[in-house]
Amino acid sequence: MQLTQLRHFVGLAxxxxxxxxxxxxxxxxxxxxxxxxxxxxxxxxxxxDRIGHRIELTPLGRxxxxxxxxxxxxxxxxxxxxxxxxxxxxxxxAVGLGSGPAAFLTRPLLASFAxxxxxxxxxxxxxxxxxxxxxxxxxxxxxxxxxxLSVPPSSDLHIxxxxxxxxxxxxxxxxxxxxxxxxxxEQLREYPLACSPLSDEIARTLVQRYGPxxxxxxxxxxxxxxxxxxxxxxxxxxxxxxxxRAVAPGxxxxxxxPPLQASASFGLVTLxxxxxxxxxxxxxxxxxxHLREDLPKPRDGDAAGSRAAARxxxxxxxxxxx
Numbered sequence: 001m002q003l004t005q006l007r008h009f010v011g012l013a014x015x016x017x018x019x020x021x022x023x024x025x026x027x028x029x030x031x032x033x034x035x036x037x038x039x040x041x042x043x044x045x046x047x048x049d050r051i052g053h054r055i056e057l058t059p060l061g062r063x064x065x066x067x068x069x070x071x072x073x074x075x076x077x078x079x080x081x082x083x084x085x086x087x088x089x090x091x092x093x094a095v096g097l098g099s100g101p102a103a104f105l106t107r108p109l110l111a112s113f114a115x116x117x118x119x120x121x122x123x124x125x126x127x128x129x130x131x132x133x134x135x136x137x138x139x140x141x142x143x144x145x146x147x148x149l150s151v152p153p154s155s156d157l158h159i160x161x162x163x164x165x166x167x168x169x170x171x172x173x174x175x176x177x178x179x180x181x182x183x184x185x186e187q188l189r190e191y192p193l194a195c196s197p198l199s200d201e202i203a204r205t206l207v208q209r210y211g212p213x214x215x216x217x218x219x220x221x222x223x224x225x226x227x228x229x230x231x232x233x234x235x236x237x238x239x240x241x242x243x244x245r246a247v248a249p250g251x252x253x254x255x256x257x258p259p260l261q262a263s264a265s266f267g268l269v270t271l272x273x274x275x276x277x278x279x280x281x282x283x284x285x286x287x288x289x290h291l292r293e294d295l296p297k298p299r300d301g302d303a304a305g306s307r308a309a310a311r312x313x314x315x316x317x318x319x320x321x322x
Contacts, residue, residue: 096132098146099196170251185210192221
């Protein structure tokens with residue numbers, strides 16, 4: 001069965017005459033008759049009743065006509081969509097984001113694609129690197145933006161646009177530790193630590209810098225993939241957040257002696273030697289704009305929250321008036 005046969009069938013049904021349909025389709029009447037006969041032979045039933053010089057759709061022919069119209073409409077839509085797909089103005093793109101990238105890329109990516117044509121569809125998925133890699137290999141995701149330290153080397157993966165982003169211990173502006181210029185690790189241990197799952201390399205760095213007590217398994221009190229929620233916890237409590245500095249511009253960075261000197265390396269991960277969706281170029285453009293080390297400016301709500309937290313911290317530090 002070919003689309004041309006369906007066009008001939010719909011044209012004949014609309015005109016009600018072989019001669020008129022042949023003229024409208026710009027083919028000869030015998031060619032139209034052969035096309036309809038071949039379609040009927042393939043389907044195994046008649047599409048038209050021949051009544052003298054007239055034709056009428058059979059009951060089965062009416063059902064096939066409705067379905068044929070839908071198929072031809074879909075084929076026309078696909079044909080018109082082709083040029084837009086080639087230049088990345090249409091299509092679907094599914095991107096997996098690790099906990100760090102999800103915190104500072106979700107809104108910018110959604111905003112970038114929202115400014116595009118309505119024919120462009122973006123789906124964002126969050127999760128751990130292992131689960132996202134499974135979905136990438138199953139082709140339910142087109143690309144990942146994750147911490148590259150959590151991606152095992154593999155010949156079927158292509159990594160590009162790597163960027164190292166500095167990690168830090170962070171707290172709310174009104175925190176008791178925020179006023180101190182140099183801190184010892186023992187002072188941080190007095191407070192709960194919040195973080196997303198850490199790579200083995202970061203764990204080794206913590207132990208090398210500050211000793212066995214700094215291993216995440218012995219110190220971390222709050223752990224989760226939703227890094228923005230952990231930022232909120234640190235903003236409104238005495239918890240210390242260990243994260244990429246750019247994640248929380250409203251929080252205060254703590255200066256430790258010795259310094260942390262740890263970083264996460266984020267990048268774009270795709271399947272090697274596989275054809276990519278044209279919309280990937282839009283993703284790369286958005287990543288060049290938003291995947292960077294410099295801190296974004298706090299939103300109005302974030303700034304207000306930071307100021308309120310600072311005022312609350314000063315009141316708690318001063319104690320009740322007598």
